[in-house]
Amino acid sequence: MNKKKFILTAKDVINLEIKALQQLKKSINNSFNDAVVQISKCQSKVILCGVGKSGLIASKIAATLASVGTPSFNLSASEASHGDLGMISKKDILILISNSGETKELKNIIQYAKRNKILLIGIVSKKESVLYKASDIKLLIPIVKEAAGIVPTSSTTSQLALGDALAIATMKYKKFGKLDFKKLHPSGSLGAQLKTVDDIMITGTNIPFVNENLKSSKALKILSEKKLGILVVRDKSKKTNGIVTDGNIRRVSQKNPNFQNLLIKEIMTKKPVSIEKNELAVKALSLMNSRKITSLVVFDKKKPNITIGVVHVHTILQSNIS
Secondary structure (H helix, E strand, O other), X not given: OOXXXXXXXXXXXXXHHHHHHHHHXXXXXXXXXXXXXXXXXXXXXXXXXXXXXXXXXXXXXXXXXXXXXXXXXXOOHHHHOOOHHHHOOOOOEEEEEEOOOOOHHHHHHHHHHHXXXXXXXXXXXXXXXXXXXXXXXXXXXXXXXXXXXXEOOHHHHHHHHHHHHHHHHXXXXXXXXXHHHHHHOOOHHHHHHOOEHHHHOEOHHHOOEEEOOOEHHHHHHHHHHHOOOEEEEEOOOOOEEEEEEHHHHHHHHHHOOOHHHOEHXXXXXXXXXXXXXXXXXXXXXXXXXXXXXXXXXXXXXXXXXXXXXXXXXXXHHHOOOO
8 A cells, every 4th residue: 555545544534533523513502511510510420431442432531520520430331230330329420422322231231320310421323222312411422424434433532522521611610720630630740830839839937037127237147048049028017028139139239338237128129029829830930030030929819918938940940840
């Protein structure tokens, strides 16, 4: 076979799948809304099941739902009839995936769901099928042309896309945000990018606080001891009024040989660049880069004038955030 024909075959397969997705997009209706609401309200688990290639799609959808805050798992259709039906409780939601809707391995599961009044969502292509008729919520996928006429490709692409759409819509309905997502993805590069300022900031006695009426000579010693290149200047009510950096010291010392006798409030930079503790650390890094600084003071939005931490560029880079 001419190698150029491989490329044509690839494009033909992709075009078939694109067409299938376009058909799917047009078919989305209120049943999708009903499914999202029920999944979002589920107080137990969402269980997905399919046979063959649809079973693999079920596994992926279950993993996606779980990753965005909806407890889910994939049930083996063949094992279900040999005891694994016991994994399904009456408060669960069951999502069965089958292109034909007539797969024999699913029939026992359908009967079990109906007998125990378990909510059944069917993802299926044929209205006359057992699965379609039995489903409480029917998600009908258009009948599509498969690659080579027989290989499950366009249909499984549609199933996967519909599952992704369900997961994201459910996530938005439940207002599952970045902070929630971070809790479920603590490791790897994704976990690093989802770290917040609160996760990495310097806190407690490690914050280089100084009173605004402290002499510069004493403040200079604290600056050297803390080794952060920054001092956070507060008044007697512990409100942050400014910061002093190595740069401040250099500039003032060049202009005033007696700068060590000055009060720290006379040389500080007022209104320091700050960031809220729940912002992503990557945003803190971006802010530092744009302002050409190496540290930010951190606050809680409930008390914006009180510093609760300091985040340094070195800490961010050591956390593999870029």
